[in-house]
Amino acid sequence: MHIDRKSALAGCLLGGALGDALGLAWEGIAPRRQARMRGGGGLRFALWPGLGLVSDDTEHAALTAQALVLSEGDVGRFQRVLAARLRLWIAALPPGVGLATGRALWKLWLGFPPGRNGVRSAGNGPAMRAAVIGVYFADDRERLLAYAEASAHLTHTDPRAIAGAQVVALCAMLATQHKADVGSVTAAIEPTLAGDAPGMADFRQLMAAALKSAGHGETTAAFCAAQSWHKGVQGYIVHTVAASVHAWLRHPRDLATALSAIVDCGGDTDSTAAIVGGLVGAWVGREGIPAKWLAGLRDWPWSAKRLNRLASGLAEGRGQGMSFPFWPLALLRNLLMLLLVLCHGLRRLLPPY
Numbered sequence: 237m238h239i240d241r242k243s244a245l246a247g248c249l250l251g252g253a254l255g256d257a258l259g260l261a262w263e264g265i266a267p268r269r270q271a272r273m274r275g276g277g278g279l280r281f282a283l284w285p286g287l288g289l290v291s292d293d294t295e296h297a298a299l300t301a302q303a304l305v306l307s308e309g310d311v312g313r314f315q316r317v318l319a320a321r322l323r324l325w326i327a328a329l330p331p332g333v334g335l336a337t338g339r340a341l342w343k344l345w346l347g348f349p350p351g352r353n354g355v356r357s358a359g360n361g362p363a364m365r366a367a368v369i370g371v372y373f374a375d376d377r378e379r380l381l382a383y384a385e386a387s388a389h390l391t392h393t394d395p396r397a398i399a400g401a402q403v404v405a406l407c408a409m410l411a412t413q414h415k416a417d418v419g420s421v422t423a424a425i426e427p428t429l430a431g432d433a434p435g436m437a438d439f440r441q442l443m444a445a446a447l448k449s450a451g452h453g454e455t456t457a458a459f460c461a462a463q464s465w466h467k468g469v470q471g472y473i474v475h476t477v478a479a480s481v482h483a484w485l486r487h488p489r490d491l492a493t494a495l496s497a498i499v500d501c502g503g504d505t506d507s508t509a510a511i512v513g514g515l516v517g518a519w520v521g522r523e524g525i526p527a528k529w530l531a532g533l534r535d536w537p538w539s540a541k542r543l544n545r546l547a548s549g550l551a552e553g554r555g556q557g558m559s560f561p562f563w564p565l566a567l568l569r570n571l572l573m574l575l576l577v578l579c580h581g582l583r584r585l586l587p588p589y
């Protein structure tokens with residue numbers, strides 16, 4: 237089945253948003269407790285029943301998509317546009333922002349220039365923004381790597397964070413080409429993970445283990461258990477990328493199964509599922525996303541409708557879907573979201589444990 241570029245971009249954004257929305261209620265919960273709380277049912281929108289609410293993962297992907305269009309092929313401009321959007325975004329007080337991302341973005345308000353505001357951290361932020369870059373530059377590997385690095389630098393400067401973002405972007409590129417085999421992924425990511433920067437040898441080793449495990453047909457849960465990640469996949473980009481790429485390789489064309497496989501692993505479930513959703517979505521396109529889930533994706537500002545419009549703008553290089561969400565409404569939405577997240581935090585004090 238041939239997927240056109242517009243459909244792949246829409247699939248990537250929508251698949252990522254669905255992963256975010258379906259994983260969000262289980263963020264930070266260990267896999268065993270999550271299984272008890274979910275009671276064996278399939279994935280569903282659980283933060284607010286029936287409504288797909290999204291978090292920073294979807295917002296970062298969408299703002300990155302806007303910056304890709306507005307930068308008109310200039311990577312420096314891309315970084316400045318994305319910085320300006322992320323600066324407004326953080327000022328609307330989104331709940332659940334990673335520590336490094338928060339620090340780096342508030343530094344923009346203090347006058348640090350974009351690209352010199354990032355903090356040395358190997359958190360997940362850059363991986364949230366990478367899949368859409370991979371689909372957008374699927375035919376231009378050099379620009380794909382440069383844009384993934386420029387995006388990563390806006391929040392995280394650790395070499396593992398930059399490499400992690402590039403690995404996700406490269407896998408998204410392969411997904412658009414309908415390649416999800418161990419050989420293709422190994423060849424694509426090898427140069428990115430080369431070098432002797434601190435921690436890079438561990439990243440290489442873990443990715444090799446993930447690819448070998450996926451090649452042997454092991455489940456992603458078994459791979460995570462073999463790494464002793466009993467509390468789930470933590471918000472460390474090396475672990476997040478290894479687990480997410482594993483789940484994608486096992487189920488590259490089946491969004492529901494791939495998302496279940498990664499959410500079952502627990503931990504930073506909204507981010508891991510958003511990455512997996514973006515990769516599977518890039519393969520299956522807009523048409524391969526389950527309609528019942530899309531109908532539930534009615535959050536403001538990033539509803540399925542708005543993400544679709546953004547994908548059209550992205551594919552056609554036109555201005556549609558490029559406006560920044562109305563800021564006072566974003567602030568109000570985020571305060572309501574914070575209330576909801578706090579209610580869920582209280583709920584977690586109760587059994588089952």
Ligand SMILES: [Mg+2]
Nearest residue numbers: 291292293506
């Ligand atoms: Mg999130």
